[in-house]
Amino acid sequence: MCKDPPVEGSASCGAPSRVGEMFDRISPTYDLLNRLLSLGRDRAWRRRTAELLGQGKGLRVADLATGTGDLLIALLQRCPPIAEAVGLDVSERMLGVFRRKLHRNGLADRVKLVQADASATPFPERAFDAVTMAFGIRNTSDVGATLGEIHRILKPGGIVLILEFSLPKNRALRWCHLKYLRLGVPFIGAVVSGDRHAYRYLDESIEAFYPPSDFCALMREAGFAEVSAAPLSWGVASIYRGMKQPA
Ligand SMILES: C[S@@+](CC[C@H](N)C(=O)[O-])C[C@H]1O[C@@H](n2cnc3c(N)ncnc32)[C@H](O)[C@@H]1O
Secondary structure (H helix, E strand, O other): OOOOOOEOOOOEOOOHHHHHHHHHHHHHHHHHHHHHHOOOHHHHHHHHHHHOOOOOOOEEEEEEOOOOOHHHHHHHHHOOOEEEEEEEEOOHHHHHHHHHHHHHOOOHHHEEEEEOOOOOOOOOOOOEEEEEEEOOHHHOOOHHHHHHHHHHHEEEEEEEEEEEEOOOOOHHHHHHHHHHHHHHHHHHHHHHHOOHHHHHHHHHHHHHOOOHHHHHHHHHHOOEEEEEEEEEHHHOEEEEEEEEOOO
8 A cells, every 4th residue: 555656667665754654644444444445355365374384383473564463463373383573564553553452462472563664674684484574565665675674684494475465367357356446445445544545556556566476586586495476366465485595
């Protein structure tokens, strides 16, 4: 969901501070609109992503662009062996919603929240066994730099899982989905959040983002091995997985 028009050629959006301001504005209705606009599928997509993490013991996990935290909560609920969980986001208000959710779920002492840019995190090299990012990389101003940063903070042998919107390959489905993104999403978004702009740019940023094969190529360029993409719900979203080569 980008306020700034996607930067031509970069398939991503504008300056982190402006994107953060937009997410600050829509934070009160963000979760509700996720449920409505995805017809409830977003939760299943995050659960599926969490299942791919595996069951290693004492895992250290960072969730970038964590927002209101639904992926990190799904990870904590599905993968009890997580020893250290960090959620990072540029938007203070999205993190505020997440903080309140953690308190309600009795998870406040299990997650550290950090306000920072995903392409330049404050974490040391090789800090995490897994890095996750749901619907966030499309919003960063430099996708390559963000992938490079993820690679830097992962331990050798560590896993990256990225959940992001994509477009169905089937032409008829793609046509219907584009109609929904261009007309339905901004309308429903405007009615519920009062911010038509944000939900118009949700469509624009999805349409401008890399197709799965190109994004996999970018992941390989950033140094990841065993890169794969798995389509969800006929391809309206995809889970990308990669591994940092063991030393
Ligand atoms: C569509 S929301 C996704 C939130 C959450 N991961 C989820 O699954 O619902 C995108 C999030 O990315 C954050 N974001 C955008 N650009 C960012 C950046 N450069 N660094 C860190 N977070 C960023 C926004 O503030 C927002 O919370």
